[in-house]
Amino acid sequence: xxxxxxxxxxxxxxxxxxxxxxxxxxxxxxxxxxxxxxxxxxxxxxxxxxxxxxxxxxxxxxxxxxxxxxxxxxxxxxxxxxxxxxxxxxxxxxxxxxxxxxxxxxxxxxxxxxxxxxxxxxxxxxxxxxxxxxxxxxxxxxxxxxxxxxxxxxxxxxxxxxxxxxxxxxxxxxxxxxxxxxxxxxxxxxxxxxxxxxxxxxxxxxxxxxxxxxxxxxxxxxxxxxxxxxxxxxxxxxxxxxxxxxxxxxxxxxxxxxxxxxxxxxxxxxxxxxxxxxxxxxxxxxxxxxxxxxxxxxxxxxxx
Numbered sequence: 001x002x003x004x005x006x007x008x009x010x011x012x013x014x015x016x017x018x019x020x021x022x023x024x025x026x027x028x029x030x031x032x033x034x035x036x037x038x039x040x041x042x043x044x045x046x047x048x049x050x051x052x053x054x055x056x057x058x059x060x061x062x063x064x065x066x067x068x069x070x071x072x073x074x075x076x077x078x079x080x081x082x083x084x085x086x087x088x089x090x091x092x093x094x095x096x097x098x099x100x101x102x103x104x105x106x107x108x109x110x111x112x113x114x115x116x117x118x119x120x121x122x123x124x125x126x127x128x129x130x131x132x133x134x135x136x137x138x139x140x141x142x143x144x145x146x147x148x149x150x151x152x153x154x155x156x157x158x159x160x161x162x163x164x165x166x167x168x169x170x171x172x173x174x175x176x177x178x179x180x181x182x183x184x185x186x187x188x189x190x191x192x193x194x195x196x197x198x199x200x201x202x203x204x205x206x207x208x209x210x211x212x213x214x215x216x217x218x219x220x221x222x223x224x225x226x227x228x229x230x231x232x233x234x235x236x237x238x239x240x241x242x243x244x245x246x247x248x249x250x251x252x253x254x255x256x257x258x259x260x261x262x263x264x265x266x267x268x269x270x271x272x273x274x275x276x277x278x279x280x281x282x283x284x285x286x287x288x289x290x291x292x293x294x295x296x297x298x299x300x301x302x303x304x
Contacts, residue, residue: 053078055086055106062101065120067146067189068092073107085109096121118188118212127220128182130212131232139236141207143181145189148237151176151213153226159252173249175226176219178242183212 056073087109095112122128157170185208
């Protein structure tokens with residue numbers, strides 16, 4: 001029985017479709033299943049594109065009690081799963097080291113703290129000394145914890161306008177330079193002040209009556225002696241100005257000196273010139289005696 005043309009075309013198309021399905025089935029059966037690592041590759045790629053957490057490592061050795069600043073640490077990316085103890089910048093900057101931190105080591109969270117006590121913030125080998133201040137002494141009250149100041153002392157002399165007076169003229173000299181301010185009143189270095197959106201203090205603080213400085217034991221003795229005999233003043237430095245300069249002591253003007261004092265730089269006074277007197281020559285007077293009368297008839301003076 002012979003098939004018609006339409007039947008032949010239908011059979012041919014059916015055979016072609018069957019052949020295509022057969023090829024696709026064989027291809028799927030022979031394909032290698034993906035490995036677990038390849039299956040997880042999209043998640044790895046997403047993790048690679050995500051920013052790595054930034055931790056902090058010490059630029060130099062940080063000793064116990066030091067307040068950590070931005071120049072003491074540097075950024076270092078790391079894996080949180082590998083370094084779960086590492087701290088980030090907000091957890092470190094402005095905090096105090098509660099133990100020694102080696103250089104080039106990640107800063108651990110338990111190595112820093114927001115300690116408000118002053119004792120732990122005093123650098124090793126230094127001492128904290130407070131001085132009474134006023135707005136004039138403390139640069140109009142603008143000195144803040146962490147600043148560097150110079151300390152001047154004025155020894156009042158007999159020419160002082162008021163207050164205790166000593167002998168001689170008043171003298172002023174620079175006592176100490178590059179001194180760190182540890183605290184102003186009860187505000188300790190490294191502690192956060194309450195500020196508003198504009199960066200200013202949200203609540204005005206009363207003027208501090210004391211400023212606490214970090215000094216060496218020798219500087220403590222120097223400051224104590226100066227404080228008992230003179231008046232102290234502070235001058236504020238730029239944070240990047242770390243140069244110590246030689247400053248000569250200044251003395252009050254000689255016009256204000258006490259009676260009987262003389263300016264050491266002034267030349268000695270000259271004695272007033274005395275008028276010359278004519279030399280006196282010996283005289284040979286001649287007297288005439290007549291009875292009880294006596295008359296000088298020649299004085300004998302040869303003065304010219």
